[in-house]
Amino acid sequence: MSDLFSALLLGIIEGLTEFLPVSSTGHLLIAQHWLGSRSDFFNIVIQAGAIVAVVLVLRQRLWSLATGLGQADNRDYVLKLGTAFLVTALVGLPVRLLGWELPETVTPVAIALIIGGLWMLLAEKRASLLPDRTTVTWTVAVGVGLAQVVAGVFPGTSRSAAAIFLAMFLGLSRRAAAAEFVFLVGIPTMFAASGYALLEMASEGQLGNEAWAEVALAFVASALTGFVVVKWLLGYIKNHSFNGFAWYRIALGIGLLLLLPAGS
Template sequence: MSDPISALLLGIIEGLTEFLPVSSTGHLLIAQHWLGARSDFFNIVIQAGAILATLLVFRQRIWQLTTGLGNREHRDYSAKLFVAFAVTALVGLPVRMAGWELPETVTPVAWALIIGGIWMLVAEYFAEKRGDNAHVTWTVAIAVGLAQVVAGVFPGTSRSATTIFLAMLLGLSRRSAAAEFAFLVGIPTMFAASAYAFLELWMDQGLGGEAWGDVAIAFIAAMVTGFIVVKWLLGYIKRHRFTGFALYRIALGAGLLLLMPSGF
């Protein structure tokens, strides 16, 4: 398979899986095993493309919040977004600098997929018993910030799954409200993480030898696919549960452990 085509496929996979609660890390790990491993810079760039897609989807909501700070409700919501991001930064940066992260190999990712799938089923079950609540509390904001750190330390858990379902378990039971808060917090978080990883890479290795055409193809593919997926997901969860995603995670994790017991 030619490099541009494999870059296109990897960009599409990143866009498909970054925001669905199924773990983009796990899917890219499998895909790059068959399509060829890519540089850290390539992986950073395609993630940035997916983040840009979220920014485009929520552009009206972001504009509403930034220009409506005179409104108490908007000011309160924006403050909670800031606190969630600040918690992630204050806890996550020392964790990142200390190198506390499981390796991105099959076995830990597979177990994270399985455990995460079970977690999703349990969290949604108890969230539905709490009624329909769309109010973000300070507890939810702080917990979402911590959940993003957990997702960064344990590849395969999925940032969206960890944050959305912890928010639901702590009382933000309306799926669309939990997803919106998790995605909005994820925008500055993922941009900051990508920028930090880019600086690390640039200082350690430089950026020579990159196939810039492949990088551009993958970036655009991730952005376009991510935009479509986020728009679809926000509509889907208004009418459906997350059960299908949870079962898919469990099946994929079990399949990885059975078919690739030695990992890669």
């Protein structure tokens, strides 16, 4: 398989999975076992493509929040977005500074996929028993921030899944409202994480020797695919549950544990 084609596939996988509750990091780790491992720079750039996609999809919401700060509801919402991001940064940065790195084996990813799927089913069940709530509370904001850190530490968890379903478990029972808040928090979170990683790599002289054509192709593929996926998902969850994604995670996790040798 050519390097350009494998880069294209990895970009598409990132765009498909970054905002679906199935774990983009987990899927990339799995895919790179067959498509070849890539540099941290490559992985950061294709994640940036997904960030661009969600900014474009939610541009009207972002604009209304930015121009409507004179309204109490908008100020409250923006403050809660900031709180969720700040919690992620304050808890996540020390983890990064302690030298945590992604595992290079599939087994922990498979286990996280299964546990995350079961968690999603539980959160969906709880949300179905709660009143229809769309207001983001301070508890939800803090919970979303902590969930993003947990997802960053355990690949296969999924940042969007951990945050959306903790928000639902904490009382934000409307799926679309939970997803929108998590996607909006994800914009500064992923920009900050990508920027920090790039600065760290630049300071260590690790940005050379990149295959720039492959990086560019994967970035565009991630952005285009992510745009389509986010628009589809926000429409889909208005009338459907996340249970299908939960069962997919469980099936994939079990399949990986059965088909791949331990520690592979």
